[in-house]
Amino acid sequence: MKQTIINVQSAGTSQRIVVPRDQQNLRLSDVLRKSSMALNTRCGGRGLCDGCLIQLSSGVLRHRTTGQHAQPSDTLIRSCEYQLDSEDVTI
Numbered sequence: 001m002k003q004t005i006i007n008v009q010s011a012g013t014s015q016r017i018v019v020p021r022d023q024q025n026l027r028l029s030d031v032l033r034k035s036s037m038a039l040n041t042r043c044g045g046r047g048l049c050d051g052c053l054i055q056l057s058s059g060v061l062r063h064r065t066t067g068q069h070a071q072p073s074d075t076l077i078r079s080c081e082y083q084l085d086s087e088d089v090t091i
Contacts, residue, residue, distance in 0.1 A: 003021060004018075004019045004084050004087070004089070005017070005018055006088070006091065008032075017037075027079065027083060028061065028084065029041055029045055029080040052078055052079040053079070055076055055091060056070055056072050056090075057090040059089030059090060060087055060089070061077070061083065063082055065081070
């Protein structure tokens with residue numbers, strides 16, 4: 001798997017995060033934290049608090065336990081429950 005790009009769009013700003021191969025199987029919330037974009041994961045990344053909700057605008061993310069893919073939609077998902085798949089994403 002090659003490096004993956006996360007394009008983050010928030011409040012009129014955007015940031016491009018290059019995720020190296022060795023970090024692609026981490027929780028998306030952990031990848032964002034390592035890039036100085038910490039989310040409010042007050043439950044410790046257990047998927048209980050909704051503090052890490054994101055909206056996937058493009059690309060595909062994979063659920064860490066079920067393997068199901070999240071597709072772009074208006075639905076918010078918990079970034080602590082997903083990891084990068086094989087393509088670039090925009091959140």
